Amino acid sequence: MQTIFFKNKPRIVATGTVAGPKECAGVVGKYVDKTLTDDMFGESTYEKAECKMLSYAISRAIENAGATEEDVDLLISGDLLNQIISASFAARDFDVPFLGVYGACSTLAEAFALAGALIDGGYAKRIVGATGSHFSSAERQYRYPLELGNTRPPQAQWTVTGAGGAFIADMGVSNSQIALTSATFGRVVDFGITDVNNMGAAMAPAAADTVLRHLRDTGRRAEDYDLILTGDLGALGSRIFKDLVWEKGVDLQKNHVDCGEIIYKVIEDEFQGGSGAGCSAVVFNSYVYDKLKKGELNRVLLAATGALLSTVSSGQGESIPCICHAVSIENV
Amino acid sequence: MQTIFFKNKPRIVATGTVAGPKECAGVVGKYVDKTLTDDMFGESTYEKAECKMLSYAISRAIENAGATEEDVDLLISGDLLNQIISASFAARDFDVPFLGVYGACSTLAEAFALAGALIDGGYAKRIVGATGSHFSSAERQYRYPLELGNTRPPQAQWTVTGAGGAFIADMGVSNSQIALTSATFGRVVDFGITDVNNMGAAMAPAAADTVLRHLRDTGRRAEDYDLILTGDLGALGSRIFKDLVWEKGVDLQKNHVDCGEIIYKVIEDEFQGGSGAGCSAVVFNSYVYDKLKKGELNRVLLAATGALLSTVSSGQGESIPCICHAVSIENV
Numbered sequence A, B: 001m002q003t004i005f006f007k008n009k010p011r012i013v014a015t016g017t018v019a020g021p022k023e024c025a026g027v028v029g030k031y032v033d034k035t036l037t038d039d040m041f042g043e044s045t046y047e048k049a050e051c052k053m054l055s056y057a058i059s060r061a062i063e064n065a066g067a068t069e070e071d072v073d074l075l076i077s078g079d080l081l082n083q084i085i086s087a088s089f090a091a092r093d094f095d096v097p098f099l100g101v102y103g104a105c106s107t108l109a110e111a112f113a114l115a116g117a118l119i120d121g122g123y124a125k126r127i128v129g130a131t132g133s134h135f136s137s138a139e140r141q142y143r144y145p146l147e148l149g150n151t152r153p154p155q156a157q158w159t160v161t162g163a164g165g166a167f168i169a170d171m172g173v174s175n176s177q178i179a180l181t182s183a184t185f186g187r188v189v190d191f192g193i194t195d196v197n198n199m200g201a202a203m204a205p206a207a208a209d210t211v212l213r214h215l216r217d218t219g220r221r222a223e224d225y226d227l228i229l230t231g232d233l234g235a236l237g238s239r240i241f242k243d244l245v246w247e248k249g250v251d252l253q254k255n256h257v258d259c260g261e262i263i264y265k266v267i268e269d270e271f272q273g274g275s276g277a278g279c280s281a282v283v284f285n286s287y288v289y290d291k292l293k294k295g296e297l298n299r300v301l302l303a304a305t306g307a308l309l310s311t312v313s314s315g316q317g318e319s320i321p322c323i324c325h326a327v328s329i330e331n332v
Helices: A046-064 A082-092 A104-120 A135-142 A199-218 A234-247 A259-263 A277-294 A311-315 B046-064 B082-092 B104-120 B135-142 B199-218 B234-247 B277-294 B311-315
Strands: A003-005 A011-019 A074-079 A098-100 A126-133 A162-169 A178-184 A227-230 A256-258 A299-307 A322-331 B003-005 B011-019 B074-077 B098-100 B126-133 B162-169 B178-184 B227-230 B256-258 B299-307 B322-331
Touching (some): A011 A126, A011 A277, A046 A126, A046 A277, A074 A082, A082 A098, A082 B311, A098 B104, A104 A299, A104 A322, A104 B104, A227 A259, A227 A277, A234 A259, B003 B104, B003 B199, B046 B074, B046 B126, B074 B104, B104 B178, B104 B277, B104 B299, B104 B322, B126 B135, B178 B199, B178 B277, B234 B256
Parallel strands (some): A074 A098, A227 A299, B074 B098
Antiparallel strands (some): A011 A178, A126 A162, B003 B178, B011 B162
């Protein structure tokens, strides 16, 4: 049993999101709090822009909850950059205790799961969980400097420039009906993929492992969820994920959507769709949260995956270990 | 109030530690489970050696607790390497849910605090919290390749080659008398230090902030603790820390010890003493845990600090934000 249950059903009171112009040209455009006109956000470097987006998403989630910084007991955040500098430097802007986490693109689900447990257990009343990513800082850290003009292989994804977070609170302090009800912490799964451009294939087995365990632990069927939302498997990874769970007798054809698959209008450059910690952070906290609020969705399993590689591990010939954390979010 | 209290007092059942030959020449030598004869641990790269040490410490903690991998509900770990690859790749060795955290050298305390809350809240019965570091992988990631033979300035510290972890369990499943009783999550504190060789000065204000808040939140005086154990402030940082709390009316002359200050026999190379996530992981889980078991210490505040910088943040002119998480560990 690796699923934990939240008896007191902590509430998502509000969210805050910001995304770049390319991201906002798609489905999330009309739901995000702020659309950037360029990807620098007035800063001098991509990394500083990424940090500023994360800081903005945190502030905006607090503001949208009608709260102030003093109300927040804990900030849980992480990101893709070395030593999670976006999260640490964003945390410097707030006089709030900070818990740094690392789960690559699974960070949003990891932060939500921890926030759920800490609030449900009575250790905190109000927690902000947030993450983000930036296409240009990710490219130069994980792959090549953009200036080289490298071509992208067809299995590649496009790292989302954006950030999102949620203000999560004890049921006693909010009348929001959108609650965290359970969470499944994932195991590290490594299927031996070494192609760092093929993250979808690397992460799909981790997603399948966690989603299947979640269903087994909770005694639920896939169709009990209106939506099983993976983070950034992309088009190819998403198909592999559905095949893997199908082999175990679970049919996700009707209710599975991948954030990476829907965030862009798929044109030439993005190939398999979006990726990055910001992908599920933006899609869940804008578009999906809005549908939960309106009652168009009532039960969502957010299953965000992360590829736990670094340039050093790949350079030393290692394959890509992956993880998936899942959180059940429901209208109660 | 940023301190959380553990009513059910989760127990540290056992620990596991491994350290390099240089580390074992000092005070921890006779307490660690395994002393390496060289710093490669039979691996081909420093990073793989670091990962193997962490994996060893986790296995050994489980074994010393008389348990097996199947008994463990969750592994909480992180390290200093980009994308915490030591922790992620070590987690791949275990079929156990994994929670990646990042707090630089404060990781041990962060992992213990989370383990305490998740067990105390009834979400898990048995958790392993562990971390480690390696001198050579840290040098080439944060500073220069060793082959360059750069000289070290006098304010520098020496990253500990070692790893340590603890098997923490619900009081109902263990008769250990060593318990986690409370934890204080730290805020990010930045005093504007930009010298990446002067981590002690950068981290001391974070340590002072968290320790003072812990004492205020718990209503305890410094002398209520037999030992207030900081992680790796080093000799200089330790003096600054004591001065900062002294200014607030707290005298730590008699009961403060810094892991970095005691791990080495101070000879020429280490200057200010040890540092790295492995520093407090090795010193606490071997030497200090042994004294707790023997009743020579009964109440210890483990206050591990982390410097949340990266080479990119420093290269872009940023100062060093720091954090300190504290956990109270007592003979009950």
